[in-house]
Amino acid sequence: MPHSYLKPLLDNNGTKIILLVLDGLGGIAITPDGKSALEYANTPNLDRLAEQGTLGQTIPIRYGITPGSGPAHLALFGYEPLEYIVGRGALSAAGINLPVKPGDIAARGNLCTFDKDQNITDRRAGRISHQDAAPIIKLLNQVQIPGAEVEVRQVKEYRFVIAMRGKDLHPALNDTDPQETGVPPLKLTALVPDAKKAADLMNQWIKMAYQELADQPVANGFLLRGFATDPGFPSYEEAYELEAVCIAEYPMYKGVSRLVGMDVIEDVGQGASGEFTTAEKHWNEADFFFIHIKKTDSYGEDGNLEGKAKIIEEVDQALPILLDLNPDVLIVTGDHSTPSVLKSHSWHPVPFLLWAPKTHRTDLETSFTERNCARGGLGTFPAIETMSLALAHAGRLKKFGA
């Protein structure tokens, strides 16, 4: 359970919270006269909120630890990321809303190309198009074995997710993807005795499915990885008494939101203004709005500082759409840093802006940048405290003790 001491203090008072996450928001200036993307961007709205509200910086997982997107979001949601571990298969299934319950297993899959000896010649089946891959993945979905129900659903292009539903299926199975070509897929085996049943059923299915694809010209095989099951996380409703919605464009973030019981809105407008308008449309349906902006991270990973700054500016320009909704609490932060200069996620603290016009304590900072956030009124704190701060500033936490 996210901080269990919150539960008895909860006061479901109808206030509204927006958690706006710019993926990979944090950057670094390597030299004193250098600039991060956030420093480079022109952000009059965010700077005004910074001046009015209070800043801080978060440690996503632990000092020095570079997070993947899954654990970084779980931390923001208040789920201790070293404790709440979710396998990739379960996350991917959640991302496309493919039901996986305890006792079921799920994995990610790629269509691939085999030579006549079933050695892999292309791990992505020549990057077959979404349209060309669709009927082949439909074929896979029709392969059924006794003792379990199998569902296979396309994600994008050659990528799919498979769910096997049965009784007592244990996900401790190895990947069949050897991560190289010129060799056959790895044999699927149980990594613990309890997984023997799952291994047997999955091996039966794989054998039949390979036969089904044997005549395909390019995508005549597939590789599976990341077997996992429903992690059974407590929901936002349970932990926080919040009706929460997720507004995100990418499956990964929809997935992690579904795992904590958020309602995932499927019809989401594009870009910052599109997503904010979606929030406006659903404003009366929930207490808590998680809004996820992906492209700050993508540009960071490309090493494109200007591109990342431009996305930040788009968010800034669209911000009045959210402010006009009069949220009680607006938090603007990232899930981790993705400095353009490193072209990857990093361990650096993440800028954090909290604006709650009835309850925030103004600090001395007047600009939303990494360097100002380091001096902000909230200090440097673990990302899993985000929800406690959000609830508190929304007046949703009663006094502890008399």
Added chain:
Amino acid sequence: MPHSYLKPLLDNNGTKIILLVLDGLGGIAITPDGKSALEYANTPNLDRLAEQGTLGQTIPIRYGITPGSGPAHLALFGYEPLEYIVGRGALSAAGINLPVKPGDIAARGNLCTFDKDQNITDRRAGRISHQDAAPIIKLLNQVQIPGAEVEVRQVKEYRFVIAMRGKDLHPALNDTDPQETGVPPLKLTALVPDAKKAADLMNQWIKMAYQELADQPVANGFLLRGFATDPGFPSYEEAYELEAVCIAEYPMYKGVSRLVGMDVIEDVGQGASGEFTTAEKHWNEADFFFIHIKKTDSYGEDGNLEGKAKIIEEVDQALPILLDLNPDVLIVTGDHSTPSVLKSHSWHPVPFLLWAPKTHRTDLETSFTERNCARGGLGTFPAIETMSLALAHAGRLKKFGA
């Protein structure tokens, strides 16, 4: 194990880290216009690194806790100081490289003076000189009993370390030093049933050894304290995949470094420039260099602010020797504070400077002082996070989770 979540993330990429510890570095300015030694010192090189890199301050053990040197260094090395306890006997033995294994015990000893009734008249045998004490301690080393092997080695002047090696010797024994004169030594007893064998053997040895010294004019007795055994700490190699060396002038710091498996360099140049030149000489032999400067602490304990500032200036002037080695990460910090005005160790946060020209995030601070460190980009953090930050900035930690 130091943070066990680091282990699966380690990437031994050949980068180099220097941890430069100025013992007792932190000080306090009691009044707004007063100065700590670090503020008083002229430190152009450290200030330049502060401007380029990032600052912070550490809590050595816990808020308000004044650390001894042992736990303070263990914290810097990433070993939770409330968990990794090392007895003084074991630390002293490690300091002079006297082997103590699990099942052995070690203690610190003082030569002392007894009157004819074996009451203590001088706990330090009139501060007998190193030269005069040497043959007496050699006599002690020759006293042997059946069932164990005893080794006694001089440390300095009247101080020695005794190791008793045998089978299943348990160190739960009281001190024989009553910490006062006019009384006899305390009787050595087992503090737990398992220590009975060690108590019996040690009492036999003490009796024989007292007889051996009976005719000495001044140093006709001795007192023992701090019984301990090998704490069996995991090594730097195990915890961090780092080949680490220790460059220190004092046995205490060599000891704590040996306990975490560092190679201790014995032939160390004097003062900051001497130690840095030693690092230069051994630069190709290791990944991690712990360099320890003692005299900042000594002057702090003497209440000599100018003396402490002068040592800091010596470090600053010699710093180019280290910078010319192009370390990937250079950390300059203390193990604890020793404010001259308090003439003792203290609980105050410790200034911390991190310079990693390829990966650091510049902050707004331009001067290496306590007051600037309190506003630095790393915030206020536990000293046991030092190694995580060092490894991260050296690119030695892979991403956590997908």
